Amino acid sequence: MSTNAQRLLEADLAGAAFRAGLLHGDWALGGTTAEIAWPYLFTYVVAAPRPNSPEQWLVRWDATNYGSGPITGGFWDAQANTFLAKEQWPKARPGSVVASVFKTEGWAAPGQGFYHPWDRTALAGHTWTDPVWAWKLEVTIAEYNAQFHRWLTSEDYLGQ
Amino acid sequence: MNSIELFLHGAGRPVVIEAQPSDVLHDVLAKHDALPRQGEFVYIGEVRHAQDNPDPEHDEQVPADLALTLKDLGLPDKRHIHTRGPRVIAVTVEFNGQSPHRVFGPHTMVEAVLVWAKHRLHIDPVAGAELVLEMVPSGEVPRMDAYLSDLALGSAELTFKLVKEVNPQGAV
Numbered sequence: 001m002s003t004n005a006q007r008l009l010e011a012d013l014a015g016a017a018f019r020a021g022l023l024h025g026d027w028a029l030g031g032t033t034a035e036i037a038w039p040y041l042f043t044y045v046v047a048a049p050r051p052n053s054p055e056q057w058l059v060r061w062d063a064t065n066y067g068s069g070p071i072t073g074g075f076w077d078a079q080a081n082t083f084l085a086k087e088q089w090p091k092a093r094p095g096s097v098v099a100s101v102f103k104t105e106g107w108a109a110p111g112q113g114f115y116h117p118w119d120r121t122a123l124a125g126h127t128w129t130d131p132v133w134a135w136k137l138e139v140t141i142a143e144y145n146a147q148f149h150r151w152l153t154s155e156d157y158l159g160q
Numbered sequence: 161m162n163s164i165e166l167f168l169h170g171a172g173r174p175v176v177i178e179a180q181p182s183d184v185l186h187d188v189l190a191k192h193d194a195l196p197r198q199g200e201f202v203y204i205g206e207v208r209h210a211q212d213n214p215d216p217e218h219d220e221q222v223p224a225d226l227a228l229t230l231k232d233l234g235l236p237d238k239r240h241i242h243t244r245g246p247r248v249i250a251v252t253v254e255f256n257g258q259s260p261h262r263v264f265g266p267h268t269m270v271e272a273v274l275v276w277a278k279h280r281l282h283i284d285p286v287a288g289a290e291l292v293l294e295m296v297p298s299g300e301v302p303r304m305d306a307y308l309s310d311l312a313l314g315s316a317e318l319t320f321k322l323v324k325e326v327n328p329q330g331a332v
Contacts, residue, residue, distance in 0.1 A: 016167050016174035021305060023165070023239060097290055100327040116327060130328035132299050146303045155289035 006038055008067035009141060017142035027145040030058070039064040042076065043145055047090070047152035050159025057090065057152060061141070070120040070135040071144070072113045086111040088160055096156035118144065164236050168194055169309050170243040170266075181231035185224060185241070194243045195226075201245055202226060203267040203309070205238030214279040218248065218263035242267045242309040246316035249308045253277040253293065255322035266309035270302050277322055293320040301325075 002010070012018055013033050021027055030042030041063060044056040060083075061073040075084040089111065092098035104110045113121035118135045151157060163178040171194035179188045185202070189195045196202055201223035224233055224241075235241070245266035251273055252261045260280040264273065270293055278288050294301050295311065296319040302311055312318050 014176065016176050019165065019176050020167050020174070020240070024305065026305065093289075097325050097327045130326065132294070132301060133326065133328045143303065146305055150304050155286045 003038075005063065005066040005068070009036075009041070009063050012067075012140040012142060015140070015142065017140060018145070021142060021146055021149070026149045028056070039066070041141075043141075045145055045148045045152055047149075047159075048154075048157055050157065053090075053159030057148075058084075059148065061144070063141070065120070066141075067137070070118050070123060070139075071141075072109075072119045072121045073144070074112045074114070083112050090152065090160060091158040092151075092154075093156040093158060096154075098151045098154055098156040101151060118147070164230070165239070166230075166235060167240045168192060168243065169240060169307055170194065170245055174310060179230055181229065181236050183230050184226070185228055185230060185233060185235075186226040188230065189226065189241070189243055194241075196244050199246075200243070200314075201247055201266075203242040203245060203265055204233050204235060205240055205267060206307070207265040207268050208272055214276040219265040219268070221248075221265040221267075223247070240267065240307070242307060244314065245309045246312070246314070248316065249312050250317045251308070252317075252319045253281075253322055254296070254319065255281055264308055266307070266312065268308050269304065270306045270308070270311070271304040273308070273320070274304070274322075277320075281322070290325045291322050292325045294323045295319075296321055 010033055022029065026046055028044040030044060039062050041061050043059050045059055046056045058076045058078055059073050060076040061071055063071045075089050077084045086104035089104050090102050092102060101114050101116045103115050107115050108124055109121035113119050115122050117123060117133055118139055163180055166177050166179060168175050168177050171192065177192055204224045207219055207221055248263045249266050250263050252259050258281060260277060262276060274293050278285065292301055308318060
């Protein structure tokens with residue numbers, strides 16, 4: 001039987017916000033909704049062209065507690081079936097928000113999560129005080145992918 | 161003929177609907193209780209004028225003819241229907257004591273407003289990469305792919321502040 005979190009995720013994957021981004025070519029779902037091996041799902045987030053860098057980044061999301069709190073995720077190596085090696089994570093202009101979110105050193109889950117208040121691994125032990133940027137119920141899987149697409153197409157994104 | 165997946169904006173939260181290309185727009189809107197009322201208009205697709213050519217002060221847009229079929233309106237490609245919107249949305253962006261103003265079609269994405277605002281304020285795209293639009297007075301930061309029609313909620317005016325995105329913990 002599906003949990004509430006699974007049902008909420010399935011509804012959001014079928015919703016306008018996620019489907020529109022998918023049809024717009026901003027991201028793609030790895031496989032079909034029926035193939036999701038709960039609590040993990042994969043999306044390919046399209047990035048701006050950069051030399052020697054992928055056109056899209058594979059993210060594995062851990063959607064545990066989806067809909068009631070932040071999820072987590074990490075860039076994924078499909079061939080090795082594990083998190084992408086830290087040195088292969090996206091690079092960004094030092095000091096930028098993009099560099100901060102994708103940093104792979106100096107916090108609780110380097111290379112296995114995103115340093116941002118929408119990632120539950122980043123919430124532990126931190127005080128993320130600004131409500132403007134905090135996770136809220138309206139932050140669905142579409143918002144995660146839209147935000148990542150924006151960061152990966154930002155002028156601050158430098159490639160792999 | 162196969163049905164097409166469409167996105168209906170303006171009648172509550174955006175929703176996915178299906179229709180046949182041969183369907184008449186009026187009938188599709190009626191089926192979903194989304195017909196425009198007095199003084200409201202319907203737009204199709206996405207307007208990118210301000211992004212592609214940010215100099216003009218307004219968009220040249222004509223509302224959709226409800227008597228046409230979805231195919232004739234280009235919806236198999238354009239996909240988005242914006243109903244119950246104002247004729248135009250007047251947008252003001254506040255930044256460093258300046259407040260440029262422009263009139264947009266309701267089917268404009270936030271990304272286009274951001275590009276226009278940076279152009280009008282002479283902000284270098286690289287130097288201004290972290291600037292995003294924050295809604296006034298809610299303080300919410302909308303998605304780049306959000307449509308003005310979804311943010312305005314029937315209003316003909318929107319005000320944003322251009323603010324620097326932060327990762328609020330602050331430490332890098």
